[in-house]
Amino acid sequence: MPGGYSKKLALRLDAQQYAAYEGTPPTRPEWTAARAALIALSAALVAMVAGLAVLGGWLTLRDFPSFSILAGVPVLLVAWALRPRLNPEREAWHEIRRDNAPTLFALLDRIASAADAPMPHRVALDPEFNASAEICGLRRRRTMTIGLSMFGVIAPRQRVELLSHEFGHFVNGDPARGLLTQPALRTPLILADLMRPAGSIGTEGPLMQITSLLMRPFQLLLVRLFWLMALGVRAVAARDHQRAEYCADALAVRLAGTDAVVAGMVDSAVTERLVAAIAAAERGTQSNPETARRNHPGAARWREAADAVRATLNMDEELDKSVTEDASLWNSHPPSGLRARIAQSWPHTDPSVVLSDTDSAEIDAELHRFYARAGRDIAWSAA
Structure with missing residues (x-):
C-alpha cells in the first residue's frame, strides 16, 4: 500500500475512533468485526x-x-x-519482589483494588522509557514491567497514571493479550521464517545448489506474501489494540486524574528528546567512576534533565504534531495527541488514588540500586 494512501487511511480511521469515544469514556473494548475476523482466522x-x-x-x-x-x-x-504458540514468559532484566520494595507494592495494591484488577504475578524492571503489561504462557501469568528511565523522571501523579494504565490491560480485553487471537497474529510470521532461503548454498553438492537456486525466487515470493499477510493481520488487529489503549487511558483518568494523563501523553509525544537528555545526564555521571560506582544520584539527574526539556515545550504544539506524525495503520497505540485530547474531552476528573511526595521518594529509595544499574545500560545504549 503506498505510504501516502496508508497515512491518509490511518488518519481517517484515527478520527473515526476518536469520534466514537469523544466525550464518553469507554469501559471495555466492544466486540468488533475485526476481532471476530481474527478469531475466525485463528480457528482456521x-x-x-x-x-x-x-x-x-x-x-x-x-x-x-x-x-x-x-x-x-x-x-x-x-x-x-x-x-x-502462547506469548512466552521472558526473562526479566530484574524481577522485583514485595520484600525489597514494600512501598512500591503498597501502591500497586491500592491501584489494583481501585481498578478491580488482579495483581501481576511478576513485577519486572528494565532500563527502558516504557512500561508494559503482558499475560504469558499456558498458566496465563501476568507480568508488569516498569521502565526505570520513564518511572524515574515522572511526578508522583504520573506514576499513578502509568501504573493504572498498565493495570487496565489486565481487565480490558486487549486482543494482543487474548488466547484466541494469537494464532492469527503469529502464524504468518512463522510461515515467512520457514520459507526464507538459506543464507549460504556453497556447502551442498552441485544438484542441491542448482535446486536451491531454482527454488530461491519462489521462496522469496512466498516470504513476501506471508509478510504482507502478517502486515494485513496486524493492521486489522491495530484498531482493537488502540481501543484497548483508550480503555486503559479511561481507567488511568479515573484513578490518576485528567491532568496526569495529559502530562503523560506530552511525555510520550517527546519520548526521543527525553531519552536523549536522560542519556546525556547519565553519561555525565558515568564519566566520574567514583560517582558512578559509589554515589550514583539515582534518578535525580535524569529528572533534572527531563524537566529541562519539558520547560522548552509548547504542549499544544507537540500534541498536535503527534496526531499526524504518529498516525499509522500498524501502530498498536493511538497518537499521543489524540489520547490527550480525548482525555480532555471526558469530564474533568481529580485523582482518586494519590501518591504522596514522601511515598514517592521512598519508592525511589527502594529502586536506587536499580537506577544505578540501569544508568550503565542507558549510557552505553546511547553511546
Missing part, C-alpha cells in the same frame, strides 16, 4: 495445523514401516513448526 489456522498433524501421523504409521513415512515425517515437522 489451528484446524489446518491439526489436520496436518493427523495427516502426518497417518502417513507415518500406515503400514509402518513403509515408504509413506518419507512423506509423513515432513508433514509432522511442518505441523510442529506451525503449532499455536
Whole structure:
C-alpha cells in the first residue's frame, strides 16, 4: 500500500475512533468485526495445523514401516513448526519482589483494588522509557514491567497514571493479550521464517545448489506474501489494540486524574528528546567512576534533565504534531495527541488514588540500586 494512501487511511480511521469515544469514556473494548475476523482466522489456522498433524501421523504409521513415512515425517515437522504458540514468559532484566520494595507494592495494591484488577504475578524492571503489561504462557501469568528511565523522571501523579494504565490491560480485553487471537497474529510470521532461503548454498553438492537456486525466487515470493499477510493481520488487529489503549487511558483518568494523563501523553509525544537528555545526564555521571560506582544520584539527574526539556515545550504544539506524525495503520497505540485530547474531552476528573511526595521518594529509595544499574545500560545504549 503506498505510504501516502496508508497515512491518509490511518488518519481517517484515527478520527473515526476518536469520534466514537469523544466525550464518553469507554469501559471495555466492544466486540468488533475485526476481532471476530481474527478469531475466525485463528480457528482456521489451528484446524489446518491439526489436520496436518493427523495427516502426518497417518502417513507415518500406515503400514509402518513403509515408504509413506518419507512423506509423513515432513508433514509432522511442518505441523510442529506451525503449532499455536502462547506469548512466552521472558526473562526479566530484574524481577522485583514485595520484600525489597514494600512501598512500591503498597501502591500497586491500592491501584489494583481501585481498578478491580488482579495483581501481576511478576513485577519486572528494565532500563527502558516504557512500561508494559503482558499475560504469558499456558498458566496465563501476568507480568508488569516498569521502565526505570520513564518511572524515574515522572511526578508522583504520573506514576499513578502509568501504573493504572498498565493495570487496565489486565481487565480490558486487549486482543494482543487474548488466547484466541494469537494464532492469527503469529502464524504468518512463522510461515515467512520457514520459507526464507538459506543464507549460504556453497556447502551442498552441485544438484542441491542448482535446486536451491531454482527454488530461491519462489521462496522469496512466498516470504513476501506471508509478510504482507502478517502486515494485513496486524493492521486489522491495530484498531482493537488502540481501543484497548483508550480503555486503559479511561481507567488511568479515573484513578490518576485528567491532568496526569495529559502530562503523560506530552511525555510520550517527546519520548526521543527525553531519552536523549536522560542519556546525556547519565553519561555525565558515568564519566566520574567514583560517582558512578559509589554515589550514583539515582534518578535525580535524569529528572533534572527531563524537566529541562519539558520547560522548552509548547504542549499544544507537540500534541498536535503527534496526531499526524504518529498516525499509522500498524501502530498498536493511538497518537499521543489524540489520547490527550480525548482525555480532555471526558469530564474533568481529580485523582482518586494519590501518591504522596514522601511515598514517592521512598519508592525511589527502594529502586536506587536499580537506577544505578540501569544508568550503565542507558549510557552505553546511547553511546
